[in-house]
Amino acid sequence: MNTEQAIRERLSVLHPSAVELRDDSDSHAGHAGHRPGGGSHWQLTIVSEAFRGQPPVARHRMVYEALGDLMKRDIHALQIEAFAPEQL
Numbered sequence: 001m002n003t004e005q006a007i008r009e010r011l012s013v014l015h016p017s018a019v020e021l022r023d024d025s026d027s028h029a030g031h032a033g034h035r036p037g038g039g040s041h042w043q044l045t046i047v048s049e050a051f052r053g054q055p056p057v058a059r060h061r062m063v064y065e066a067l068g069d070l071m072k073r074d075i076h077a078l079q080i081e082a083f084a085p086e087q088l
Helices: 002-015 056-067
Strands: 018-023 041-047 079-082
Touching: 002 018, 002 041, 002 056, 056 079
Parallel strands: 041 079
Antiparallel strands: 018 041
């Protein structure tokens, strides 16, 4: 399973209604944490009922908890936009 598949699988615990995931690794070539072939730097937009009433910091924490050890092992950087459905 590649990193994108693993991220999507882990995020499923949040029952998202939408997930946009973009591998942004190529734009970080030469930076710390960059790996040839991608998979180290990501941009995530996620929509979930689980975020309703939660401040942004709590939403980010929920995403990090869902990703677990991927954040230490496979993901060097993750840009998160997390929304409740009514925010769109």
